[in-house]
Amino acid sequence: MSNQAIANRYADALFQLAKEKNILEDVNQELQVAKEVAQSTPEFTQFLTHPKVTNAQKQEFIQKSFGQTLSETSLHTFYLLVDRKRMDILIPMINKFQALAYEAQDKAEALVYSAQPLSEQEQQQIAMVFAKKVGKSQLVVKNVVNPEIIGGIKIRIGDRIYDGSVKAQLDRMERQLIAGTR
Numbered sequence: 426m427s428n429q430a431i432a433n434r435y436a437d438a439l440f441q442l443a444k445e446k447n448i449l450e451d452v453n454q455e456l457q458v459a460k461e462v463a464q465s466t467p468e469f470t471q472f473l474t475h476p477k478v479t480n481a482q483k484q485e486f487i488q489k490s491f492g493q494t495l496s497e498t499s500l501h502t503f504y505l506l507v508d509r510k511r512m513d514i515l516i517p518m519i520n521k522f523q524a525l526a527y528e529a530q531d532k533a534e535a536l537v538y539s540a541q542p543l544s545e546q547e548q549q550q551i552a553m554v555f556a557k558k559v560g561k562s563q564l565v566v567k568n569v570v571n572p573e574i575i576g577g578i579k580i581r582i583g584d585r586i587y588d589g590s591v592k593a594q595l596d597r598m599e600r601q602l603i604a605g606t607r
Contacts, residue, residue, distance in 0.1 A: 431511065432517035453526040456499060470513075533564055534565045540572055542570055543578075574592050575591040
């Protein structure tokens, strides 16, 4: 069985438990914090996957690192991953859990690429307009600054891309000129 399939099973089990306890949003936020720590600190994952470190040491490390931030449900999920030597699926599990949680809450994540950082008001405007286009009640906007865009914005929601960037328009014009259609 692939790691992604295993991650999906753990995420689904955690999702069902969080939904049953009515703490879906809290668990999702906790897991996003843990994901950020794991991605920004490679030593974190190395320690938790190292074969010479005992499970008790790993669990103590998790307790000290996240004890105050994680709910009992999330903490026990991490302990289970340690016991089953599955900490390598932490990030895919968190990603799948977020997808399940957003689907249950009728939300979607929108990655908005722009040349300059967007203001909070601009992000809210984008969320309001594009939530209707994709049939969701709410969009969670994450702004990614990319100077190559030159101007405008590029939005990715799931597998849909809305590209209103200057770079995309210049690329289209270049293709048309090369093809001789203009």
